[in-house]
Amino acid sequence: xxxxxxxxxxxxxxxxxxxxxxxxxxxxxxxxxxxxxxxxxxxxxxxxxxxxxxxxxxxxxxxxxxxxxxxxxxxxxxxxxxxxxxxxxxxxxxxxxxxxxxxxxxxxxxxxxxxxxxxxxxxxxxxxxxxxxxxxxxxxxxxxxxxxxxxxxxxxxxxxxxxxxxxxxxxxxxxxxxxxxxxxxxxxxxxxxxxxxxxxxxxxxxxxxxxxxxxxxxxxxxxxxxxxxxxxxxxxxxxxxxxxxxxxxxxxxxxxxxxxxxxxxxxxxxxxxxxxxxxxxxxxxxxxxxxxxxxxxxxxxxxxxxxxxxxxxxxxxxxxxxxxxxxxxxxxxxxxxxxxxxxxxxx
Numbered sequence: 001x002x003x004x005x006x007x008x009x010x011x012x013x014x015x016x017x018x019x020x021x022x023x024x025x026x027x028x029x030x031x032x033x034x035x036x037x038x039x040x041x042x043x044x045x046x047x048x049x050x051x052x053x054x055x056x057x058x059x060x061x062x063x064x065x066x067x068x069x070x071x072x073x074x075x076x077x078x079x080x081x082x083x084x085x086x087x088x089x090x091x092x093x094x095x096x097x098x099x100x101x102x103x104x105x106x107x108x109x110x111x112x113x114x115x116x117x118x119x120x121x122x123x124x125x126x127x128x129x130x131x132x133x134x135x136x137x138x139x140x141x142x143x144x145x146x147x148x149x150x151x152x153x154x155x156x157x158x159x160x161x162x163x164x165x166x167x168x169x170x171x172x173x174x175x176x177x178x179x180x181x182x183x184x185x186x187x188x189x190x191x192x193x194x195x196x197x198x199x200x201x202x203x204x205x206x207x208x209x210x211x212x213x214x215x216x217x218x219x220x221x222x223x224x225x226x227x228x229x230x231x232x233x234x235x236x237x238x239x240x241x242x243x244x245x246x247x248x249x250x251x252x253x254x255x256x257x258x259x260x261x262x263x264x265x266x267x268x269x270x271x272x273x274x275x276x277x278x279x280x281x282x283x284x285x286x287x288x289x290x291x292x293x294x295x296x297x298x299x300x301x302x303x304x305x306x307x308x309x310x311x312x313x314x315x316x317x318x319x320x321x322x323x324x325x326x327x328x329x330x331x332x333x334x335x336x337x338x339x340x341x342x343x344x345x346x347x
């Protein structure tokens with residue numbers, strides 16, 4: 001039988017003592033809410049369907065995220081990016097709420113707010129996917145069986161439209177000049193290597209001198225995003241880039257620069273290069289392109305490199321073996337860029 005005790009002037013505590021079950025108690029601002037909660041819990045006990053909500057009702061989202069970051073994140077390939085995403089979640093107002101109080105409506109509100117702030121659909125989807133996995137982990141592995149995953153009560157945003165941004169006109173020239181003048185001139189070699197090899201940013205930053213076979217003209221990637229190792233053929237320009245770099249006596253990493261610093265250097269170079277381009281256009285009395293370098297992202301270099309491989313005449317299987325795309329369907333979007341070449345072949 002439930003008992004109800006008034007605590008202070010405005011709160012009511014409901015307490016349930018039932019043989020075979022741990023004591024359950026919860027405090028409410030209104031007695032009617034306390035009575036409704038007691039009826040729900042006693043009904044579950046009567047049906048043998050009761051699962052304790054104690055841990056879910058005493059664990060905040062921030063604390064759960066901290067546990068998730070310690071136990072699960074280190075095992076993932078994208079651990080660095082996920083830690084950044086977790087920190088952003090922990091700084092949001094929702095982080096102080098108990099897990100049991102977070103509802104689907106909170107997820108819908110979060111999605112709307114992020115969209116209004118101009119965030120990409122895929123960014124929103126990844127944020128919510130992280131939270132969904134957290135709730136599933138808490139329910140299945142952390143003993144919070146009563147927990148309801150609020151993300152499952154809303155429709156996840158669709159993935160963002162795939163980008164097909166390429167380097168246009170003199171963009172590469174202005175970009176490399178700006179990188180040369182930056183505080184991290186090594187970034188130029190990374191950018192040029194990315195364009196020559198179609199390697200991902202993380203793959204390039206993880207390269208060690210022992211991975212490079214100059215005789216066979218190959219770079220071996222032992223740890224890639226899709227979990228499979230691969231060997232990347234090195235063009236003469238790629239070899240020239242690598243040969244131009246200083247090597248430490250003990251070998252080690254080729255590029256001693258953090259991902260964060262590389263991205264900031266790249267973004268700054270895009271701004272500087274764009275400004276120089278606009279200045280040069282003004283002096284030449286020409287109209288500048290509207291999006292010169294302004295919307296370029298580092299990952300666009302992989303698209304550029306992959307497209308160039310097709311333009312060299314390589315087929316899908318050959319390109320996939322170089323770029324590491326796991327599914328050939330992912331490469332189909334590049335083939336339309338060779339329509340003019342196909343037209344010439346048709347005569």
